[in-house]
Amino acid sequence: MVVATSKWPPQLTESQLDSLSLLATTYALAHGLLYLPPGSQSSSTIPTSAIHAPITLFPTPIPRRLFEQAQKVQSIYNNLYARVALDDAFLDKVMGAVEGVGRVDDFVGRLWAGWKKHPMVQSLHLGLFRSDYLLHEDQSGASTFKQVEFNTISSSFGPLSSQTAKMHRYLLASTGYYGSDPVLNTSNMPVNNTLSGLVEGLVFSHRAYGNESARILFVVQDGERNIFDQRWLEYELLEKHSIRVLRKTLTILGKAATLERDNALYVYSDSDEQPFEISTVYYRAGYTPDDYPTESHYETRFLLNSSRAIQCPSIPLQLAGGKKVQEVLSRPGVLEDFLLNELRGPERFNFQDVEQLRASWMDMWSLDLNGDQGVDDARSQHQNLVLKPQREGGGNNIYKESIPTFLDGLKESEREAWIAMKLIQPPQNIYNWLIRAGGGTTGRVKTDIVSEVGIFGYALFGKDRPIVEEEAGWLVRTKGRESDEGGVAVGFSVLDSIILV
Numbered sequence: 001m002v003v004a005t006s007k008w009p010p011q012l013t014e015s016q017l018d019s020l021s022l023l024a025t026t027y028a029l030a031h032g033l034l035y036l037p038p039g040s041q042s043s044s045t046i047p048t049s050a051i052h053a054p055i056t057l058f059p060t061p062i063p064r065r066l067f068e069q070a071q072k073v074q075s076i077y078n079n080l081y082a083r084v085a086l087d088d089a090f091l092d093k094v095m096g097a098v099e100g101v102g103r104v105d106d107f108v109g110r111l112w113a114g115w116k117k118h119p120m121v122q123s124l125h126l127g128l129f130r131s132d133y134l135l136h137e138d139q140s141g142a143s144t145f146k147q148v149e150f151n152t153i154s155s156s157f158g159p160l161s162s163q164t165a166k167m168h169r170y171l172l173a174s175t176g177y178y179g180s181d182p183v184l185n186t187s188n189m190p191v192n193n194t195l196s197g198l199v200e201g202l203v204f205s206h207r208a209y210g211n212e213s214a215r216i217l218f219v220v221q222d223g224e225r226n227i228f229d230q231r232w233l234e235y236e237l238l239e240k241h242s243i244r245v246l247r248k249t250l251t252i253l254g255k256a257a258t259l260e261r262d263n264a265l266y267v268y269s270d271s272d273e274q275p276f277e278i279s280t281v282y283y284r285a286g287y288t289p290d291d292y293p294t295e296s297h298y299e300t301r302f303l304l305n306s307s308r309a310i311q312c313p314s315i316p317l318q319l320a321g322g323k324k325v326q327e328v329l330s331r332p333g334v335l336e337d338f339l340l341n342e343l344r345g346p347e348r349f350n351f352q353d354v355e356q357l358r359a360s361w362m363d364m365w366s367l368d369l370n371g372d373q374g375v376d377d378a379r380s381q382h383q384n385l386v387l388k389p390q391r392e393g394g395g396n397n398i399y400k401e402s403i404p405t406f407l408d409g410l411k412e413s414e415r416e417a418w419i420a421m422k423l424i425q426p427p428q429n430i431y432n433w434l435i436r437a438g439g440g441t442t443g444r445v446k447t448d449i450v451s452e453v454g455i456f457g458y459a460l461f462g463k464d465r466p467i468v469e470e471e472a473g474w475l476v477r478t479k480g481r482e483s484d485e486g487g488v489a490v491g492f493s494v495l496d497s498i499i500l501v
């Protein structure tokens with residue numbers, strides 16, 4: 001299907017664009033579509049100001065059939081990654097520090113070794129996932145969704161995406177000219193319930209733990225600027241479900257977290273004498289080595305991971321989200337084993353399910369494939385490739401013409417930690433207005449865009465019990481075509497929503 005969007009976004013006058021920009025940014029400021037300003041360094045200082053999150057002025061056209069299909073397969077992905085996380089032998093082999101990537105990637109190796117040394121006592125795991133896709137146009141001009149990656153830790157921007165979709169609906173409702181193109185119609189603007197979807201996952205976990213008065217622990221980064229995206233989850237937990245949250249950094253938890261009888265996790269709050277029992281540990285930190293500046297930060301993570309509190313994610317579930325796992329799943333027979341082997345769980349899948357997932361994957365291989373073959377192939381195909389290490393959070397990949405020089409400097413022993421992935425080729429000539437805070441009218445630029453759609457899902461699971469899982473909403477991050485990377489937090493992308501075409 002070709003997206004007929006050469007006239008996107010609708011043509012408006014400069015003064016209409018000015019009015020819309022004012023409506024959009026003031027809506028964002030009034031509705032918690034916010035970021036802390038740059039330079040908000042420490043979580044110990046009390047903020048007095050915020051800026052609106054970077055946003056598009058219009059939703060971006062996405063083929064309805066592809067969007068609905070991506071929503072539908074999320075349930076298969078929820079099951080798949082639960083099954084990967086429950087397969088210790090597979091994770092040892094692929095990510096471990098004796099046989100796998102953990103031998104050459106210090107961060108992966110430490111997490112794996114800590115998990116082995118301090119075994120888990122909680123059999124349940126919670127995943128709040130996000131499967132990311134880009135539109136891919138093949139030679140015939142047909143578009144499909146191709147998967148960029150599958151996130152199992154700190155999948156962010158759910159709540160802010162809900163607000164962005166509402167903001168675009170508000171622009172449509174409040175002006176006559178915004179909807180001058182008939183496609184801009186609420187029936188083509190999918191509702192975004194990601195906030196309540198993600199919270200539903202956390203609530204299932206809290207209830208499964210079995211102590212209503214326990215709290216949910218948010219593990220956060222010091223100086224986090226994306227705090228409002230996290231606060232929305234806290235407010236919803238409190239207001240709709242009467243569940244209280246504690247927010248702590250790993251540094252603070254080094255002192256504030258203790259294990260009590262039966263490995264129950266207790267955390268001291270600043271203002272209370274008594275520590276609180278924790279039902280669920282939700283990580284919005286811990287996915288990068290920067291979050292572990294000292295040995296004791298790792299020890300703290302292992303203490304939490306070995307407690308009775310349900311981990312979102314547990315270390316095995318975090319490891320399951322590695323790019324290396326994504327590549328290994330694409331090898332012949334591996335996906336079939338996870339989905340079709342009846343010993344893996346009571347949920348049943350068929351070949352069609354396998355085919356649907358596989359059809360959304362680009363070619364991938366490990367750089368240590370068959371001696372030098374992995375590197376040789378990457379060198380000869382570099383114009384059409386991205387190389388990825390086992391890292392999250394953006395800014396870690398090597399693209400196209402940077403690849404040969406990078407490979408020149410890559411030690412043979414380090415090849416195993418990298419995968420090569422064919423570049424997805426998004427359709428061209430789709431434009432949108434991107435608005436970033438602080439730029440006045442120069443903060444508004446019209447640019448040729450690439451939009452990455454993320455489908456959220458949650459899964460609460462353990463060995464030998466039925467999984468509780470659901471598709472849980474969506475997000476669109478839009479960047480200028482000239483940037484290889486995505487990522488709102490790292491400044492490349494802006495938040496967007498969907499117009500179904």
Ligand code: ADP
Pocket residue numbers: 132134148149362386388391392393394395396397421422423424425452484485486487
């Ligand atoms: P991270 O975990 O750091 O977010 P990603 O795999 O999502 O890593 O890569 C970061 C960004 O790089 C993506 O948001 C996307 O913009 C771009 N990217 C990644 N893989 C591809 C690909 N195969 N084709 C085109 N762009 C890609």
Ligand code: MG
Pocket residue numbers: 132148149394486
């Ligand atoms: Mg990503």
Ligand code: MG
Pocket residue numbers: 149150151391392393394
């Ligand atoms: Mg990621």
